[in-house]
Amino acid sequence: MRVTLADPSALIPGFERVHLEQSALYPYGPVGWQPVHTVYVPADRFDAGTVRAWGDAALELMRRHLPQRELAAILGVGGDLADAVHGRVAAKLGAEPVEDLRVDFEDGYGQRPAEEDGHTSAAAEAIAAMHAAGTLPRRWGLRVKSFADGDPVRSLRTLDGFLTGVVERVGRLPGGFVVTFPKVLMRAYLHQFADCLRALEDGLGLDEGALRFEIQVEAPQTVLFLDSGLVASLRGRLAAAHFGVFDYTASCALPPHEQRLDHPVCDHARNVMRTVFAGTGVELSDGSLAASPASDDRRAVQELWRRHAELVGHSLGQGFYQGWDMHPSHLVSRYATVYAFHLSRYREYTHRVRAWQERREAGEGVMDEPATIKTMTAALRRADLALGADPAPPA
Structure with a gap:
């Protein structure tokens, strides 16, 4: 495709430093x-x-x-x-x-x-x-x-x-x-x-x-x-x-x-x-x-x-x-x-996450956004842990 900007990276000097700072402040990690x-x-x-x-x-x-x-x-x-x-x-x-x-x-x-x-x-x-x-x-x-x-x-x-x-x-x-x-x-x-x-x-x-x-x-x-x-x-x-x-x-x-x-x-x-x-x-x-x-x-x-x-x-x-x-x-x-x-909500969230993963409708008029699916996945993981999965006793 045709583009207008010859070198976009030149317009954002210092990006790598800022991105590293972001990673340090807000480290991503699973629940x-x-x-x-x-x-x-x-x-x-x-x-x-x-x-x-x-x-x-x-x-x-x-x-x-x-x-x-x-x-x-x-x-x-x-x-x-x-x-x-x-x-x-x-x-x-x-x-x-x-x-x-x-x-x-x-x-x-x-x-x-x-x-x-x-x-x-x-x-x-x-x-x-x-x-x-x-x-x-x-x-x-x-x-x-x-x-x-x-x-x-x-x-x-x-x-x-x-x-x-x-x-x-x-x-x-x-x-x-x-x-x-x-x-x-x-x-x-x-x-x-x-x-x-x-x-x-x-x-x-x-x-x-x-x-x-x-x-x-x-x-x-x-x-x-x-x-x-x-x-x-x-x-x-x-x-x-x-x-x-x-x-x-x-x-x-x-x-x-x-x-x-x-x-x-x-x-x-x-x-x-x-x-x-x-x-x-x-x-x-x-x-x-x-x-x-x-x-x-x-x-x-x-x-x-x-x-x-x-x-x-x-x-x-x-x-x-x-x-x-x-x-x-x-x-x-x-x-x-x-x-x-x-x-x-466990059964409902499981159904909606699977529907999203399989690229099909969840039903009942639900239109899930990626952020919602991410939140429901985290909620299911949190539920599994609270209900007894991965007990991880202290060493």
Whole structure:
């Protein structure tokens, strides 16, 4: 064919450099396994049997308060899915009740300067025992105190003692470790913390990049300095961004009864997080419901499950596939809602993707775009992983 421009490449000098920069900022990668939740347990209440105790407690609540015939009404699960979801939840609670564990030394633990060293050593011993027994969750770690509290030395002492204790007892750092860095009010704290992780790697003889962390977005000030360049500047250290609903809503001066995950203020923060971290490989997680059943009465337990299921569904609909669970009862509504979410569209998405691949119409007036097919393919992969494919336990 005839063309007008003799040498188009001469019109775009520096393209290769810009394209390399794009690849570094937004690395393409297939959907990988991500835990559906993070369970936070205060350090003084954590031991090697905690995960199994949570699973047993959740199973007992399910046995007494969630008959299979009532699943649809209580948790909003479609009637045709109720049987499959009920069975999956029970099996999950029996085999792997917790996918991601954090031993909490921050808000859930409080200020205990005389006790924190002891609880740190005990937590490291418990982690080593779980690893030896094969009960360590696929993801695990701790939440340290915030630098914003004015005492970074205490935060780092706990992290150092925990990691040193685990490595000494196990002989190495088991796979799946991540540390949660809360209340980041200044961007500089992130780079300071990353430097500390690098120093710990050197001191413990770990591979470079073995220690990664997740930032908690818990204040409007944090939202203001989030950008894609932040991820690149941390050189692969930033693994995830978790939304902290209660500190965030308090920072926005919302009244207590409006401190909820589905408040528009929280939707805005999550939208910023999703926009900033899109394509960067940084995982996103929503926050929690700060409530447990008011009593062991069936109505109280079921009402909590209804509300938690609403919030989990709200998060999933916004593309946040992970959230925090703070009580054994949350495991039931978490897994039931996640499984129903993925199963409800699985057959439809499979049919539409196959139709596209075979260059035929999907039917029912659907006209799929390539971007939609890409999204549905990712959704199917995410569903397979959440429903039990590729378990990838920590090494």
